[in-house]
Amino acid sequence: MSSLVEVAKAAGVSVSTASRVLNGSSHPISAKTRARVIAVAEQVGYSPSALARALVSRSSRLLGVLVSDIVNPYFSVIARGVDDVASRAGYVTMLSNVDRRTSTEINRLQTMRDYRAAGVIFAGSGYDDDPHTPELVKAVRQAREQGIQTVSLTIRDLGCPTITADNRTAAYDITDHLLSLGHRRIAFIEGPPGMVASRQRREGFLTCMSDADLAEAAQCHPGGFDYESGHAATMRLIARPPMPDAILAANDEAAVGALNALRQARIDVPGEISVAGIDDLRVAQFVGLTTVSLPLYEMGAMAARHIIEAAPGAETDNPTATILSHRLIPRETTGRRTTPMPA
Template sequence: MSSLVEVAKAAGVSVSTASRVLNGSDHPISAATKARVIATAERLGYSPSALARALVSRSSRLLGVLVSDIMNPYFSVIARGVDDVASRAGYATMLSNVDRRTTTEINRLQTMRDYRAAGVIFAGSGHVDDPHEPELAKAVRQAREQGIRTVSLTMRGLGCPTVTADSRTAAYDITDHLVSLGHRRIAFIEGPPGMIATRQRREGFLACMSDADLAESAQCLPGGFDYESGHAAALRLIARPPLPDAILAANDEAAVGALNALRQARIDVPGEISVAGIDDLRVARFVGLTTVSLPLYEMGAMAARHIIDGGPDEATTTILSHRLIPRETTARRSDR
């Protein structure tokens, strides 16, 4: 492999100029010189950085995926869908955790702009009445003007295409399934407060309970999207008998936490109480959890295809279908 000195000599530039080009420096260098240095480096087998290439072409083969919580397997499924499509097309995926902070999303988007990313996917839910949303929408608009394509996986008003699932209807459908089994007193373990996904799923639950004339039997408990939140919520229910007929959690992880708490208390599931979740993550399949399968992989894959294939960049919304997955944690209510 050739050295930087050899590349500089062959390209007819100084070593410092070659270094600046190949390391992505912002130092003013003409586009023709940049192109000549990179072409020489390739011919001699010297590997220039991807950023240097991006500075010449004004675009890189990089897809950014911004997730609310990198520990949540919900986002792992989405990221796999993105990366499978990206890899086949010769793109790389960069996953970035934003800790449910819009300000962090804005900062990460700027980083993607600095790297001349081909596109950025907003995989997180976003917040209800978010005071920072206008600033994020402005940053998205600026990125698009720069040629960076953006896709949101939740309806957030960012002014970009949206590929999503209908969380409200998914929660409605799983609640309706519990009602169809004869359950009347149903407790709903909510997601993190203030999140759009939390509101959508709570609204779906309450709408179904109202349509079934069971609004007075509906109970909403503070929770989250993790095992610990579901476990803690179930312990509160156990401490205040009688138990409801069924528990629906805002996602599978919280549902499994609740399931574990019930079993630790030697409460028969589904004999004494049914438990269900939303998402259909791998953990749900291992424990036999009744849930709703959301098209997470397909959402990620479609978002990646939209960026790579250069689909329409208007603020269109594509809603993918979900399906009910009955398993062993729910059963028809017996008189007790």
């Protein structure tokens, strides 16, 4: 493939003129010169790079997706939804791990601005009382002013549209399902401390238990959004009997950790204790885990469509908030309580 210098030489123009023609610049160039440069470029098989076009047009066909943990399957499902829509529209998805750090989100957003990204999707949850939030809000506003669309997939005060699942109601519904099976003493394994999504799911659990006049029977235990946290929390429960009727983990990975800890201790699931999670990741399907299916793929796909279909400068001071529905998925890890409750 020929270089831009060779195209310019063959067309008898300067490199800057050839660049302006081939990258769609609005700089005034005669129709005759423009036609000659294009004809030479076609003859030698030259095409400008996507980055070069972005630098001239001030926009690229790039969608940035910022995720909290790149190996977490929760974000893999979201990313697949983004990329399926993006690729069909001729866009490229760039996935970036921020390791649950707002400061890293700010840096990654600046990188996306440097690449003239069409849009940036914040897929991870924020933290309560995060000292870096004002700086991130400012960075998001600057990106919007630059023409970059931004979307958040969790409830965060970033001044941009949100497309989310309802964490509180999801946790409420799965707790209510456990109660409907006759379970009363339910242990909730929490997500990462300080994270908004963790708090929302904990609140949903506690609200449901309170509505059932079982607030005193509710147990909350420190945990996390990973297998190891769920396993460790359950091992602590096993070491300090009596065991609860059921365990609800803040997400599926932690629930699978709880499930394996119980099986290692030869505690029958669901004969002696039921186990449930939230998300409905593939691992939940593999082990027959009762859970709540969150619309992760749909969230990613809708966010991509929002960015691709938005007109330039379409961001407003009153961003939209869309909440997608979830579904309860009963499976083999939960069952009806058969033993009577103690007096």
